[in-house]
Amino acid sequence: MNTILKNDKVQIQKIADIFFEHLGIPTDVFIRIATEFTNEFNLGTDFNSKLEEEWLKFDVNNLKGFESISFKDKEWFGIDIPVTLTSDSKTKEEKKLMIISMDPLREKSEKYNPRSITLNTPFTIHKNVKNNYNQHIINLVEKGFEIYLTDAYKLFYIRDDKTKSNADPVFQKNEIHKNILLAEIKEFGPEIILCLGKDSLNAMATIGEFKPLSLCMTPLEVQRHSYVYENIPIFAAPH
Numbered sequence: 372m373n374t375i376l377k378n379d380k381v382q383i384q385k386i387a388d389i390f391f392e393h394l395g396i397p398t399d400v401f402i403r404i405a406t407e408f409t410n411e412f413n414l415g416t417d418f419n420s421k422l423e424e425e426w427l428k429f430d431v432n433n434l435k436g437f438e439s440i441s442f443k444d445k446e447w448f449g450i451d452i453p454v455t456l457t458s459d460s461k462t463k464e465e466k467k468l469m470i471i472s473m474d475p476l477r478e479k480s481e482k483y484n485p486r487s488i489t490l491n492t493p494f495t496i497h498k499n500v501k502n503n504y505n506q507h508i509i510n511l512v513e514k515g516f517e518i519y520l521t522d523a524y525k526l527f528y529i530r531d532d533k534t535k536s537n538a539d540p541v542f543q544k545n546e547i548h549k550n551i552l553l554a555e556i557k558e559f560g561p562e563i564i565l566c567l568g569k570d571s572l573n574a575m576a577t578i579g580e581f582k583p584l585s586l587c588m589t590p591l592e593v594q595r596h597s598y599v600y601e602n603i604p605i606f607a608a609p610h
Contacts, residue, residue, distance in 0.1 A: 374512045376412040376497065377455040382558070386453055389554045393547055394525065395435035396450075400426060404490055405452050408497040412454075427487045434488075436547035437526065445528040445536075446485035449477035453521035453555065454492050456512050465517040469561035470508065471552070471571040473610055474524035474537050493520045504567075519559040523566075523574040524548050537570060549578055556600075564603055568610025572598075575605050583607070 387401040403422055410416045431442050442448075457465060472493045483489055491497075494504045512518060525548055528536045536542045552574060556564075566572040569586060576583040579600035584593070586609050598605035 372513060373459045374456055374509045375459045376409040377457045377517070378406075378409050378413070379455065382455065385558050386555070389551060389558065393436050393551050393554070394450075395433060396429075400429075401452070405454075408452055408454065408492055412497045412499065423490075426490060427484070429488060431486065431488055434526070437542075437545065439545065440539075440541060442528070445530045446532070447477045447479055447527075447529045448486075448488040449475035449491060449527040450488055450525065451475035451491050451493050451522050453519060454496060455559070456496070456508060456518045456520065458512055458515075458517075465515055467519070467560060467562045468511065468516040469519045469521070469556065469559055469564045471564065471566050471575065472504075472520070472522050473568045473570045474522050475527045476535075477527050477529075479529075493522055496520065519555070519561065521552075521555055523552065523571040525551055543570075548574060553578060556603075561603055564600070564605045566605060566607040569607075571610070572605075572607040575600060579605065 383402055383405045387398045387405070390396045390401050391398045404426065407418050407422060411418055431448050475491060475493070477489060479485070480489075494500065494502060494508075496505050496508065499505070508518060508520065524537055524542070526536065530536070530539065564575060566575055569583070572583045572586065575598070579598065581598055584597065586607055589597075589607075591606060594606050595604050598607065
């Protein structure tokens with residue numbers, strides 16, 4: 372049994388429609404990029420350099436949903452494409468788990484123009500990068516979960532070369548993050564939601580209208596009864 376990125380054209384199209392509606396990312400480009408990430412994970416192919424060059428020409432000022440934020444003093448933008456991980460040999464019905472990370476964190480890079488928006492997947496999982504998260508995620512797939520992996524904040528940037536977007540109150544309160552999450556939940560239809568870190572939990576607390584408790588001091592059984600949205604149990608763990 373192997374873990375693969377799910378190549379569901381219908382689902383990819385629907386997520387592309389969500390990102391176009393809320394962020395203004397061209398649907399055809401989103402689909403091509405999602406397909407490239409899928410092939411990179413499943414087949415070991417390299418990302419299409421021409422497609423990357425085409426995307427890097429996308430002006431951050433053309434993004435929808437961030438009209439209240441000026442991008443003049445901001446750099447090192449990032450957006451993650453959500454992915455779905457599943458097994459290539461289903462022996463039983465998989466339980467649908469949605470994992471919400473914090474944001475598409477980026478580092479400074481000599482390879483890219485700091486004004487470009489670089490694309491990735493959460494935890495760079497499409498490249499099978501070895502880190503503290505990806506192997507645990509793959510282990511969950513092997514235990515019978517289909518996993519939709521996404522971010523609570525849909526954009527990342529650094530302001531004035533020091534302040535990250537996740538520390539910007541105006542950015543945090545932007546309704547776009549909640550609206551996209553709601554659309555993703557509706558599309559994927561998770562049976563369980565796992566929030567990694569307080570920002571993800573706070574996002575779901577706003578949606579589910581519950582009070583978030585301590586990440587480290589709240590037992591799973593308490594979380595099961597305290598955190599819920601549309602009858603979906605929500606759990607949280609430190610990021």
